[in-house]
Amino acid sequence: MIQLKSKALSALLILLLFPLLSACSTRELDAFSLVTSLGIDKDEAGYMMTYQVLNPKAVASKKSVNESPFVLYSEKGKDLGEIERRTTTQASRMMYFSHIRTIVIGEDVARDGLKEILDYLTRSHGFRSDYYFIIAKGATANQILSTVTAIDSVSGRKLYDSIENSKDWWAPVNSLKILELVNKINAKGDNPVLAGVELYQKTEDMDSIKGLERSRSVKLKITDLGVFHDDKLIGWLDEKESRAYCNIVGKAKRSVNNVDYDKNTHVTVDLILNKSNIKVSLSDGKPVINVMFSIEMDISTVSGNVDITDKKNQDKLISLMNEKFIDTSKKTLDKAQHELKTDIFGFGESIHRAYPKVWNELKDDWDNEFEELEVDFMFDTKIRDVGLILKPIISEEE
């Protein structure tokens, strides 16, 4: 009986201890600051980090609060871990990184190399792996993040949504998340390409919600793709080249393209299905890349008097479209091979997968081998739909 009582008593005491335990591992909702974006710039001391911290009161509260939707904390230091802790002197709450949407990297930092940053980001357990990397083009990361954007006023989230939305509908946009980025840097036959962001409309009050009172308040846009060799930024692809890059690597989902059909007519097509298939074959022991494009398109605009329902005209359109694809692809390939000298298409990895033995001979000198690589383009193009009308609505009398 005594034994039973003491057992019950000790169980009760253990239960009473439970609430005391809770303080050690909980993180209450009002004890941390939600970081939406990180900006990394170069500084004399090493790095300057910008933490874009969300102000939930201003973003989600029903009452209208006259406060900025986010707050920036900037701090300088030798490495990122140090800066993170030093920020506590500025911020009242602990920084919470799990919901970071983008990491904006200053162009200088990117040119110097991302190794240290990536080590910090992958090593720290506070980060998830679903944010995008963006390179600030012609501006510092701090400037980019300080911008209050319209509709989604937190620029870190806006950039993420822009990329997510745009990469499904507009071929030239793409970026990488951390795992892909690290894999591409580590792979010998592949190099990363990250989206750039541009501040194209600088105004006095772009870091204030006052700027939102105007209708023309969009100030950030996703632009060219930054090309890397290993972890260092070495150049940019413009819009056409970016489009060609995305087409070749098969990352473009849907997009729009146009061709000059004849002197007075141009046709715009909606690319519904835009796949590519990279195949490797050997000729004389040397690898040859075959890029097979499978394209399905809808007609979206016909500017002249062309009967697009005619099979002959359709065939002509298809061949024009193929030529355009070949043209831009070749130019972009040429730029990568001879100007930038970096295999951003992952051709090396394709060879690695198809002919490991050949790759073993090539891999140590791949950058030079890549310059000589022969690439062929093949097409399987179809017109799926001509739209709701068959002929141009205003047909000219012949």
Add this chain to the structure above:
Amino acid sequence: MIFRHRRLYKKKPESTYGPAKADDSDQKNYISDNLDVNIGNIKAEIASSDLIVNLSKSHPDKHIRFACIHIDNLISNQMLSSYSVELGKILVSDESMETENPKELFNLLDNHFSSMRRVSQGSSLEKVLDSLLSGELVLLIDGYDKFLSIDAYSPEGRAVEEPTSQSIVRGPKEGFTERIGINIALIRKRIRDKSLKSENLTIGNRTKTKVTLMYINDLAKQEIIDEIRRRLNAIRIDGILESGYIAELIKDNRYSIFPAFLNSEKPDTVAACLLEGKAAILVDGTPFVLTAPALFVEFFQASEDYYHQFHIATFVRIIRCIAFIFSIFVPSLYIALASFHQEMIPTPLLISMLAAHEGVPFPTAVEVFVMEAVFEILREAGIRMPRIIGQAISIVGALVLGQAAVDAGIISAMIVIIVSVTAISSFAIPNYSMGNAARILRFIFMLITSVFGLFGIFMFTIILLLELCRLKSVGVPYMSPFAPKAKNALKDTILRFPLWKSMTRPEGISTDTSKRVDDKEIVTAKQKKQPEFR
């Protein structure tokens, strides 16, 4: 000490539970042939004002005296007057006028009443007392040492009404009453089977409550019935006032929070259980009938499931399971996500949660605990309070506690949503006892989660599942047909297969596991050609 004894089924000395029973050999305990002595003895035993003794003579001229004794209010006035009419008829009959022998008169009365009512005779004083207390009329005749007791038990009671705790849309609306006789009749009128057996038991040294064990002889497994009977017979208690007493005393795992027996107010539910080969335990004085053995899934099934189409029944059962899971896990999951694992919350949701929590003084766990406790108080108050105050309570509950607390910034709006979801979910569990188990589990989960987070939830869930798999109801695994798996019985668990596919009796409970529906003729007719009438 009745709640203490560890091994209920081992017989203990009778004296532990109440006064010693009468020793039959004692001469004093037999009624004598002297009426006055007998009445004196009875009055000495039942010294109560509601003991009514009527003395009269068989005939004004003859001197056979007799007494008619009963306890007031156990017998209705209507019953009493019809009895007097009957008695009068006998006394004026020629046979009775002529006789002078008390024994002859006794036999005459016995014969006459036997044809109409349940009549018994005896000679022990103890039996006289028993008869009186269970609402029988006792006739004692001077000069003869036997008594005649006539069943006239007719206390006031509720009529058959619609059950209040288990309401339905479609199906029979009759509910059990507090009178066991009516309850047995309600079951019997549904199953007109010769092998539907009922066994009467009396439990409770002082209450002497009538308990009836019902089962269908050729469907029920004999071992299970024997076990139930053994456990019922082994109960030593001073009183049984509700079937809950029995459920608690004969449960297999006594400390488990899960109900081991299904209780029902509805005769159709009990009839369905009997048809599956289970046993029903009816207790006098309560409309709640126990059925045993009970399985975990049964608590999520309603009789109505079988009255509607199988599609909707399956859908509703899935909803109920979700509700059960919600009612246990929602508050603890919220605590886990909001104070441990914010990385698991989608960003936009987290932002609204942050905005809602801005300026709230308490940690999330405290908020949830307080609001859940307040809800439980409201619920308890709602059950126990006088009906008229109901409206006031609901206004206070909804407006003051819900809206005002949020507006004042004492609790965040999310908590109100969480508590409401939990509350509504807990009412979607068809069985009240299982709902109660979910209530307790919810608080245990909340406590564990506020310390260990999601890890705690998962660990305790595993413990809970192990516990569920360990439980038994009258020796039948509680989690069957899931564990151990019984393929056929799975057709009527969370899913309800159509009757023509699923109707077999659960293995392990019934001896007869053949198909309950024979749809051969319907099917062949269909295959030939469906008639079309236009």
